[in-house]
Amino acid sequence: MGKHKELILIISLLIGTFLVPINSTMIAVALSTISAHFNEPLANISWVVTIYLIVMAVTQPIAGKLGDIYGNRSIYLWGILFFLIASLGCIFSTNLLLLIIFRSMQAVGGALLTPNTIAIIRYIVPKERLSKVLGVFGMGMGLGAAIGPLLGSVLIENFNLESIFWVNVPFLFVALIGGIFMIPKFNFKRGAHSLDIQGSLYLAISISLLILLTHNLGLTESIIMGIVFILSLILFIKRENTAENPIIDFSLFKNASFTSANLSILLSNFVMYVILLIMPLLMKSQFHLSTGQTGVVLSIFSISMSLSGWIGGLLNNKFGSKKVIGFSFAMIIFSNILFLYLGNFASIIFLIVALIIGGFSTGVGLTSMQVASLDSVNKELSGTASGIYSTFRYFGSIISSTLIALVTSYNYIFIVLGVSGILGLIVAGKIKSDDQDLIRSNNSSAQA
Structure with a gap:
C-alpha cells in the first residue's frame, strides 16, 4: 500500500474511532438537559453514562477476539454500523429506557471499533512507522475526549439535545464508506473458529x-x-x-513485555483519571475558581496529554518503548511532587505549569505502551492483545474512582499517585528492548 493511500485509510479509521471518546465525555454536559427532557431524576439519568462504561469495558476483549476469529476488517465495519444505528436510535428515543438501550449499543459499536482499528493499523503500517502513526492516533483519541464536553455544550446551547447524536451520523457514514472501499482484506490464518x-x-x-x-x-x-x-x-x-x-489466553501473560505493557497502561490511566476527577474539587476549594474557569484550566491538562502522545510516538522510534515508558513514569513522580506543593503556592501559574507537566507525563508513554503490547504477540493476535490492553485501561479508570471515594486528603492522593509512578518504573524495567535493531536502523536512516 502506497503512503498516500495509507494516509487516507488512517484518516478514515481515525474519523470513526475519534467519535468513541467524544461520545464518552460529551454526554456529561447533557445530563441535566436529559433529566429535564425526559422528566427523570439525575440518579436515573446517570445510567446513560454508567451503561456506556460497563458495556465498553465488557465488550472490548470480546471484540478483539472476534476480530482475530472473523477478521478485524469485518468486525470494524460492524462496529461502525452499530454505532451509526445506535446514534439514530438515541436521536429518536422517546423515553429514558430507550436512550439507555441505544447508548449501550453505541458502546458495543465503540468497543468493536477500538481494538480492531489498532489491529488494522498494525497490518497496514510498516513497523518502522508504527509508533509514529499510533502516536498521531493516540493524540486524536485524546483530543476527542478533551473536546467532547466543549462540543456537547456548544451543540446543546445552539441547537437541541438530539444534536449531540446527530453530529455522529455524517462522520460515521464517511467512515463506513471509507472502510468498505479502503481497508484491504487480510488473509492471515485464524487459530480459532468460534467464540x-x-x-x-x-x-x-x-x-x-x-x-x-x-x-x-x-x-x-x-x-x-x-x-x-x-x-x-x-x-x-x-x-x-x-x-x-x-477469550483471554492467560498464557500471553507469561510474556513479561505483554504483562508489563498492560500493567503500565493500567497505572497510567489510573493516574490520569484521578487527576481529572480530583482537580476540579481542588481548584474550587483552594483556588476558588468558577466552574467555567475550572473547565478551561483543566482542559490544559487534557491538551498537554494529547499532544504528548504524538511526541511519545516520535520518542519511541528513537529510544524504544522501555525507555519512553520509564521516562513517562519518572515524569509522573515529578508532576505529583509539584501537585503536593499546590497548597503552599496559591498561584494559578504554578497550577497551570503543574497541569502541563502532569498531562505530558501521562500522555508521553501511551504510544510506547501500545507498541510494547503489540510487539509482544503475533500479528494474528493483534485484536486480542488490543482488547486486553483496552480492558486494562478501563480497569485503571475504575480503580481511580474507588480511590477518590476512600481518600479525603489531597496530599494523600498525590502521594498514592507518586507511588504509582514508582511502581510504573519497576514495571517498565520488565519490558524487553527487542526494538533496538529497529531504533539503530531508524537513527542510521535519519543520519543518512
Whole structure:
C-alpha cells in the first residue's frame, strides 16, 4: 500500500474511532438537559453514562477476539454500523429506557471499533512507522475526549439535545464508506473458529459487577455483589484455562513485555483519571475558581496529554518503548511532587505549569505502551492483545474512582499517585528492548 493511500485509510479509521471518546465525555454536559427532557431524576439519568462504561469495558476483549476469529476488517465495519444505528436510535428515543438501550449499543459499536482499528493499523503500517502513526492516533483519541464536553455544550446551547447524536451520523457514514472501499482484506490464518460464549458471559458478569461496586451502594448490596463477583471471576479463570479458544489466553501473560505493557497502561490511566476527577474539587476549594474557569484550566491538562502522545510516538522510534515508558513514569513522580506543593503556592501559574507537566507525563508513554503490547504477540493476535490492553485501561479508570471515594486528603492522593509512578518504573524495567535493531536502523536512516 502506497503512503498516500495509507494516509487516507488512517484518516478514515481515525474519523470513526475519534467519535468513541467524544461520545464518552460529551454526554456529561447533557445530563441535566436529559433529566429535564425526559422528566427523570439525575440518579436515573446517570445510567446513560454508567451503561456506556460497563458495556465498553465488557465488550472490548470480546471484540478483539472476534476480530482475530472473523477478521478485524469485518468486525470494524460492524462496529461502525452499530454505532451509526445506535446514534439514530438515541436521536429518536422517546423515553429514558430507550436512550439507555441505544447508548449501550453505541458502546458495543465503540468497543468493536477500538481494538480492531489498532489491529488494522498494525497490518497496514510498516513497523518502522508504527509508533509514529499510533502516536498521531493516540493524540486524536485524546483530543476527542478533551473536546467532547466543549462540543456537547456548544451543540446543546445552539441547537437541541438530539444534536449531540446527530453530529455522529455524517462522520460515521464517511467512515463506513471509507472502510468498505479502503481497508484491504487480510488473509492471515485464524487459530480459532468460534467464540467462547460461556467465558464471555462470566467475563461480562465479572466486569459489570466490578464497575457497579465502585458506585455508592448499601452494605448489603455491596456484600452480595462482591460475593457474586468473586464467584464469577473464579469461574471465568477456570473456564479460560480449559477452553479451546479462550477469550483471554492467560498464557500471553507469561510474556513479561505483554504483562508489563498492560500493567503500565493500567497505572497510567489510573493516574490520569484521578487527576481529572480530583482537580476540579481542588481548584474550587483552594483556588476558588468558577466552574467555567475550572473547565478551561483543566482542559490544559487534557491538551498537554494529547499532544504528548504524538511526541511519545516520535520518542519511541528513537529510544524504544522501555525507555519512553520509564521516562513517562519518572515524569509522573515529578508532576505529583509539584501537585503536593499546590497548597503552599496559591498561584494559578504554578497550577497551570503543574497541569502541563502532569498531562505530558501521562500522555508521553501511551504510544510506547501500545507498541510494547503489540510487539509482544503475533500479528494474528493483534485484536486480542488490543482488547486486553483496552480492558486494562478501563480497569485503571475504575480503580481511580474507588480511590477518590476512600481518600479525603489531597496530599494523600498525590502521594498514592507518586507511588504509582514508582511502581510504573519497576514495571517498565520488565519490558524487553527487542526494538533496538529497529531504533539503530531508524537513527542510521535519519543520519543518512
